[in-house]
Amino acid sequence: MTEMRTNDLTGEAGFGDYVQLLKPRVMSLVVFTAVVGLLVAPVPVHPFVAIVSILFIALGAGASGALNMWWDADIDGMMKRTKGRPIPSGRVSPGEALGLGVALSGISIVMLGLAANFVAAGLLAFTIFFYVVVYSMWLKRLTPQNIVIGGAAGAFPPMIGWAVATGGVSVESALMFALIFMWTPPHFWALALFMKTDYSDAKVPMLTVTHGRKATRAHILVYTVLLAPVGIAAAFTSIGGPITLAAAVLLNGWFVVGAWRIWRRDEVQAEADKYSVEKAVFRFSLYYLFLHFAAFLADAALRPYGLGGW
Amino acid sequence: MSFRPDHEIYKRRFGRNLGVGLLLALFVGLVFGLTVVKVLAIGESGGFDGVVRQGAAPDAKTP
Numbered sequence: 580m581t582e583m584r585t586n587d588l589t590g591e592a593g594f595g596d597y598v599q600l601l602k603p604r605v606m607s608l609v610v611f612t613a614v615v616g617l618l619v620a621p622v623p624v625h626p627f628v629a630i631v632s633i634l635f636i637a638l639g640a641g642a643s644g645a646l647n648m649w650w651d652a653d654i655d656g657m658m659k660r661t662k663g664r665p666i667p668s669g670r671v672s673p674g675e676a677l678g679l680g681v682a683l684s685g686i687s688i689v690m691l692g693l694a695a696n697f698v699a700a701g702l703l704a705f706t707i708f709f710y711v712v713v714y715s716m717w718l719k720r721l722t723p724q725n726i727v728i729g730g731a732a733g734a735f736p737p738m739i740g741w742a743v744a745t746g747g748v749s750v751e752s753a754l755m756f757a758l759i760f761m762w763t764p765p766h767f768w769a770l771a772l773f774m775k776t777d778y779s780d781a782k783v784p785m786l787t788v789t790h791g792r793k794a795t796r797a798h799i800l801v802y803t804v805l806l807a808p809v810g811i812a813a814a815f816t817s818i819g820g821p822i823t824l825a826a827a828v829l830l831n832g833w834f835v836v837g838a839w840r841i842w843r844r845d846e847v848q849a850e851a852d853k854y855s856v857e858k859a860v861f862r863f864s865l866y867y868l869f870l871h872f873a874a875f876l877a878d879a880a881l882r883p884y885g886l887g888g889w
Numbered sequence: 890m891s892f893r894p895d896h897e898i899y900k901r902r903f904g905r906n907l908g909v910g911l912l913l914a915l916f917v918g919l920v921f922g923l924t925v926v927k928v929l930a931i932g933e934s935g936g937f938d939g940v941v942r943q944g945a946a947p948d949a950k951t952p
Contacts, residue, residue, distance in 0.1 A: 631919050
């Protein structure tokens with residue numbers, strides 16, 4: 580009994596707690612989109628350099644996740660969804676998370692610069708700065724458009740992957756950025772409609788809290804309509820092709836119809852069927868991004884055989 | 890004679906140390922691999938600093 584009490588007080592973290600600080604689920608999206616950005620670029624990269632570059636892009640994303648958890652530990656402790664995270668649950672101290680985040684940021688930026696080039700490293704550094712300082716520290720608790728701004732940080736990985744291969748930025752990489760940037764708000768607002776979270780207790784100005792659910796439904800429709808031309812425009816660039824164009828038309832058409840169905844409903848209807856439309860659109864939005872980027876990859880893979888690309 | 894089983898905290902510490910050790914080994918492997926790839930990419934004419942010297946190229950040595 581005495582032993583239990585003594586060891587409970589130590590609060591020592593396991594290896595898995597540090598992994599959890601790096602937000603592995605977010606990292607998987609970063610890895611996928613960065614891989615696509617790298618592979619669809621017109622310049623071939625040595626496979627080992629490509630693997631190492633993707634690893635350090637993922638590590639940089641993880642570092643920004645750790646710094647985000649360090650900064651947001653106070654509000655994470657107030658919300659059901661996040662109070663089990665390593666810092667609010669007491670398994671990792673805030674200082675450890677800060678140290679880990681800063682160290683991994685430095686390592687990932689320098690190593691990406693050495694492995695690939697310093698344009699890619701600069702973009703990674705800017706992404707970490709944007710997510711931690713601009714989004715987490717400055718705007719997340721200030722404006723209901725926080726999701727829109729946060730989306731920019733998540734949109735950089737394909738641009739970094741492209742820069743690893745080409746050493747620069749281009750219309751194609753900017754369109755891949757724009758695709759994720761415009762996709763993020765409707766994706767998260769659809770989630771916010773059916774997840775009865777406690778953002779108001781934590782004083783985070785989510786759109787559903789500040790402007791109401793009707794306005795959130797309208798925002799989802801507007802952003803989805805604005806997203807469609809971005810996806811279709813990307814299909815007409817050098818990274819697109821007939822597969823991307825078909826995917827863009829179908830996926831965006833489906834997304835706009837889903838958003839329109841969300842916009843038409845009110846809370847009474849949504850409560851009656853337990854937010855079935857909102858949940859379906861949220862699930863679809865996950866497939867949307869995966870399939871859109873998979874279509875870029877399919878066109879790039881089939882191009883040498885005369886089947887993909889323009 | 891029996892030993893008491895280790896408390897859970899020692900297993901946690903071991904897991905953490907093992908994880909950090911494996912990550913460091915992976916990091917060393919990555920740096921070594923990168924070095925090999927970069928050096929091979931320079932080629933024979935590149936030399937230690939990667940600057941191309943025509944005199945060091947194999948065909949320059951043959952009369």
